[in-house]
Amino acid sequence: MESPNILWKPVPSPAWLAALSYMWCNMIGVDDEVSGEPVGRVLGTADATPLQFWTAVTPGSYLQLDDVVVTRRELPDREPVTIAGVVTQVRARHEGAQFDSDVFAIADGTLPALVQEAAEITTTRVDPELYVPPAPGARVLRASGEARDAALHFDRMERRVPMGTGRDGVPVFLNADFLDGTRGAHVSISGISGVATKTSFATFLLYSVFRSGALGGDAVNAKALIFNVKGEDLLFLDHPNLKLDERTTAAYAHLGLPATAFPDVRVYAPPRPGDSSGAPDVNSRLTGVDSFYWTLEEFCADRLLPYVFADADDERQQYTMVVHSVTAHLARHALPADGGVSVDGVRLGSYGDLVDHVVEQLTDDATRMTWAGSAVNMGTVNAFARRLIGSKKDLARLIRGDLATRRPHAINTAESAQVTVVDLHNLPDRAQRFVVGVTLKTEFERKEKQGTAKPLLFVVLDELNKYAPREGSSPIKEVLLDIAERGRSLGVILIGAQQTASEVERRIVTNSAIRVVGRLDPAEASRPEYGFLPQVMRQRALLARPGTMFVNQPDIPVPLCVEFPFPAWATRHSEAGAPPSASLRSIVQGADPFAVVGGGGGSPDDDIPF
Amino acid sequence: MTARLFVDAWDPAYGASLEGGNGADGPVTPSTAQIQPDVELPAAQWRPLDPAPGVTCPDVVLLVDGVRRIDAGLWTAEDDGSSYAGLAASYAAGVVRCDLRRGAAELAGARVERGLFTASPSAEDVVAGTIRYTLRRVSGTGEASKLPAAVQGPLTALEVEVSGAARDGADLLVVDGPLRNRRQLPRTIGYVKTQHSQYLPPALTQVVTSLTAGQRTPVFGLGTAWGGWSWYLRLPGRAGAPWAGIVRVECSPDLDVPEAVSLAQLSQAALPRFASSAYKDPRAPQNLVPIAGLERRLRGLLGDARLLHRALTAATSAGR
Numbered sequence: 001m002e003s004p005n006i007l008w009k010p011v012p013s014p015a016w017l018a019a020l021s022y023m024w025c026n027m028i029g030v031d032d033e034v035s036g037e038p039v040g041r042v043l044g045t046a047d048a049t050p051l052q053f054w055t056a057v058t059p060g061s062y063l064q065l066d067d068v069v070v071t072r073r074e075l076p077d078r079e080p081v082t083i084a085g086v087v088t089q090v091r092a093r094h095e096g097a098q099f100d101s102d103v104f105a106i107a108d109g110t111l112p113a114l115v116q117e118a119a120e121i122t123t124t125r126v127d128p129e130l131y132v133p134p135a136p137g138a139r140v141l142r143a144s145g146e147a148r149d150a151a152l153h154f155d156r157m158e159r160r161v162p163m164g165t166g167r168d169g170v171p172v173f174l175n176a177d178f179l180d181g182t183r184g185a186h187v188s189i190s191g192i193s194g195v196a197t198k199t200s201f202a203t204f205l206l207y208s209v210f211r212s213g214a215l216g217g218d219a220v221n222a223k224a225l226i227f228n229v230k231g232e233d234l235l236f237l238d239h240p241n242l243k244l245d246e247r248t249t250a251a252y253a254h255l256g257l258p259a260t261a262f263p264d265v266r267v268y269a270p271p272r273p274g275d276s277s278g279a280p281d282v283n284s285r286l287t288g289v290d291s292f293y294w295t296l297e298e299f300c301a302d303r304l305l306p307y308v309f310a311d312a313d314d315e316r317q318q319y320t321m322v323v324h325s326v327t328a329h330l331a332r333h334a335l336p337a338d339g340g341v342s343v344d345g346v347r348l349g350s351y352g353d354l355v356d357h358v359v360e361q362l363t364d365d366a367t368r369m370t371w372a373g374s375a376v377n378m379g380t381v382n383a384f385a386r387r388l389i390g391s392k393k394d395l396a397r398l399i400r401g402d403l404a405t406r407r408p409h410a411i412n413t414a415e416s417a418q419v420t421v422v423d424l425h426n427l428p429d430r431a432q433r434f435v436v437g438v439t440l441k442t443e444f445e446r447k448e449k450q451g452t453a454k455p456l457l458f459v460v461l462d463e464l465n466k467y468a469p470r471e472g473s474s475p476i477k478e479v480l481l482d483i484a485e486r487g488r489s490l491g492v493i494l495i496g497a498q499q500t501a502s503e504v505e506r507r508i509v510t511n512s513a514i515r516v517v518g519r520l521d522p523a524e525a526s527r528p529e530y531g532f533l534p535q536v537m538r539q540r541a542l543l544a545r546p547g548t549m550f551v552n553q554p555d556i557p558v559p560l561c562v563e564f565p566f567p568a569w570a571t572r573h574s575e576a577g578a579p580p581s582a583s584l585r586s587i588v589q590g591a592d593p594f595a596v597v598g599g600g601g602g603s604p605d606d607d608i609p610f
Numbered sequence: 611m612t613a614r615l616f617v618d619a620w621d622p623a624y625g626a627s628l629e630g631g632n633g634a635d636g637p638v639t640p641s642t643a644q645i646q647p648d649v650e651l652p653a654a655q656w657r658p659l660d661p662a663p664g665v666t667c668p669d670v671v672l673l674v675d676g677v678r679r680i681d682a683g684l685w686t687a688e689d690d691g692s693s694y695a696g697l698a699a700s701y702a703a704g705v706v707r708c709d710l711r712r713g714a715a716e717l718a719g720a721r722v723e724r725g726l727f728t729a730s731p732s733a734e735d736v737v738a739g740t741i742r743y744t745l746r747r748v749s750g751t752g753e754a755s756k757l758p759a760a761v762q763g764p765l766t767a768l769e770v771e772v773s774g775a776a777r778d779g780a781d782l783l784v785v786d787g788p789l790r791n792r793r794q795l796p797r798t799i800g801y802v803k804t805q806h807s808q809y810l811p812p813a814l815t816q817v818v819t820s821l822t823a824g825q826r827t828p829v830f831g832l833g834t835a836w837g838g839w840s841w842y843l844r845l846p847g848r849a850g851a852p853w854a855g856i857v858r859v860e861c862s863p864d865l866d867v868p869e870a871v872s873l874a875q876l877s878q879a880a881l882p883r884f885a886s887s888a889y890k891d892p893r894a895p896q897n898l899v900p901i902a903g904l905e906r907r908l909r910g911l912l913g914d915a916r917l918l919h920r921a922l923t924a925a926t927s928a929g930r
Contacts, residue, residue: 096903096906096907098890102890105899106715107713108710108713109708109711109712110708110883110884111715111899111903112708112715112716112717112900112904113715113903
């Protein structure tokens with residue numbers, strides 16, 4: 001097995017030996033000698049262990065947190081072990097000082113002392129896998145190039161998604177295998193609101209996935225579903241950012257990414273309340289927004305009623321029985337009637353009508369049995385009715401009987417653009433839950449029927465603690481749990497964000513292969529959900545700046561500190577450049593062709609006959 | 611009225627700052643040395659002298675000190691059945707360069723040596739692990755009790771060597787202990803912490819005990835074997851016993867009187883600044899801060915005593 005790369009040498013050496021040493025050189029990515037700039041030596045005054053050791057920093061050099069270093073341990077009769085790691089703590093102290101006040105004498109120039117810096121290294125890779133401690137006194141080198149890639153396991157990643165730069169300004173990568181479901185899926189992002197830039201990181205990650213080429217051909221067909229819960233931040237993903245400067249462009253280029261807006265975005269917004277034309281309720285974005293809603297017919301046929309209730313699956317609640325029997329009754333007996341539905345011969349043209357009818361039927365002794373079954377007492381019925389009536393105000397604009405049935409109004413990522421943004425920020429809490437629950441259920445069921453993981457669907461959902469709280473049970477939480485547990489094989493990837501991971505259903509957090517932390521609340525940082533962060537990183541997370549995230553991925557034993565660039569797309573109206581030409585398309589669509597002919601509640605006979 | 615009592619500032623383990631006295635009496639052993647008090651001022655006019663106006667502390671002060679440690683006591687077995695005592699000692703000397711303007715005190719030079727001190731005619735160097743104890747043959751019978759004193763010679767030589775090497779335009783060189791054979795070094799003062807002998811007559815001693823912090827006595831000539839110009843200085847510290855904080859400073863007899871006086875004034879400006887505080891140093895204030903720091907560093911350089919003792923034990927038993 002003579003390798004063609006080895007030059008012929010006059011001294012004969014066994015071919016296997018040459019091949020072995022050749023392989024070994026490639027394996028750790030360094031030459032015979034560990035290469036790099038020497039920065040210190042392994043300390044002998046503190047224990048050096050295979051997984052953690054301290055390094056004294058050579059005077060004139062420095063090590064900062066997150067720097068990557070490498071050292072070597074010679075072994076008798078074996079190849080040397082290369083130990084690579086990341087700096088997780090640095091300290092400086094006066095050697096020769098005994099008392100705190102000695103610092104004044106030292107600064108005064110009367111007491112001789114030495115400033116000695118030391119760095120704690122947490123091992124990330126041992127090659128070959130012989131867990132021996134580095135020898136005190138061994139040279140420690142700053143790793144760069146291939147040695148750095150090897151230390152951070154980037155060399156083993158077949159498909160790498162750039163997610164920003166490390167503290168040393170060199171790109172750091174995410175293993176795409178743990179993102180697209182090959183070996184793991186789902187991302188959990190935690191951090192306090194405002195400074196943690198959770199949504200920005202989620203969108204940047206999506207952008208990187210779509211544009212880096214790491215997913216190959218899959219990236220073209222992959223879709224993203226983004227729920228916009230706060231402000232109109234995410235409605236401008238397809239607008240270039242006016243504040244984009246050369247430095248940011250260079251930062252994108254450094255990561256191998258173009259600095260552009262998302263090319264293919266479709267925005268959905270709920271209809272304006274009280275507007276019979278169903279125009280989308282947005283303030284700043286004027287073009288390229290479609291409204292979404294559900295017709296009463298869909299509401300009944302698709303059994304969407306449970307999603308109206310926050311705790312409809314909670315077994316402790318008596319009224320859930322009524323919810324399910326009413327849902328079944330509606331699915332069985334509601335007939336489509338010109339946009340609305342007809343139940344028991346009564347035409348219902350709006351959600352309010354439907355609620356009133358259901359409540360009326362339930363309170364009537366004669367009909368209650370057929371709607372709610374026999375074993376239901378009046379108290380339970382009242383509990384259901386109270387909640388249902390309460391939902392009227394919130395959901396009336398989303399569940400419609402007055403708009404043309406054929407008008408496109410459903411959110412369907414398969415037929416939508418690459419990125420689908422669903423705007424929820426104007427909706428009350430109950431309506432937000434309804435939209436998220438129903439949309440995810442529909443998408444998940446569609447993927448289930450499809451049966452293949454490809455094309456991938458990335459779902460970005462902020463405030464996960466609202467939709468999948470740790471306590472209780474609800475249809476929405478069930479959908480999210482389904483995604484977390486089975487989504488990996490079905491190609492549904494959840495990118496969930498929350499202020500506090502401790503308040504999110506544990507099974508969702510534990511199923512996330514990739515965990516990201518931005519700035520944390522001090523009380524939150526000490527919770528066991530962040531056990532993957534070493535102590536020092538937890539402290540750092542308390543003062544992380546916007547744009548700095550700590551990313552933990554299964555490949556690398558230490559979370560990496562990542563700075564991701566400023567978005568190349570607009571994040572608010574004032575930043576937005578010219579709208580892309582594609583968004584003009586929906587200006588035409590915005591004027592409903594059916595509305596011209598048939599109007600709001602027109603008869604199907606009035607439709608254009610094709 | 612009973613006499614006032616004072617607790618000596620020094621840790622009892624180091625003895626007292628006045629050997630043989632209890633602090634109130636001053637140095638007990640009267641010296642037979644001739645002194646010339648009329649050098650700077652006539653004896654009749656002796657009084658505590660305040661710092662001379664215009665004399666400021668020099669920017670760079672070098673301080674030299676050495677430390678020694680007995681690593682092990684040894685016995686030789688000679689061919690004729692006799693035995694000699696031996697001493698394996700480590701000793702180090704170093705220089706601190708206090709750059710007061712820059713605010714940096716650094717080790718300007720340090721050397722460590724190890725020696726095997728014995729009178730045995732057949733002894734050789736001892737190699738203990740990676741350490742070599744060079745043979746230093748002691749003349750005479752070489753009783754065990756006299757060996758520790760034998761270490762002082764090589765140590766002083768080492769101190770002279772490092773202080774000569776580190777001398778680069780410094781304004782003042784302070785040598786720990788009497789000058790003795792280091793008098794040829796320029797602008798050098800010897801700094802004596804412990805007062806063994808009472809050189810001055812009682813009338814002049816009163817001037818010493820009445821010094822306040824920062825004051826000094828006039829320069830006087832000392833007629834001992836090594837001789838030289840000398841003066842007493844009180845360092846700032848906790849007010850206490852009459853002799854608390856008193857040090858004797860000396861300079862080379864080769865200097866003329868004005869030179870000696872200017873050195874005395876310089877020492878008066880420089881040394882109080884280096885005085886240590888009682889809670890940090892068991893020999894405060896006489897043990898100067900840079901010297902204390904230097905000694906710690908030098909002790910660190912000597913290596914671990916237990917380790918060396920073990921290495922010596924292993925090396926000597928292996929030879930058997």
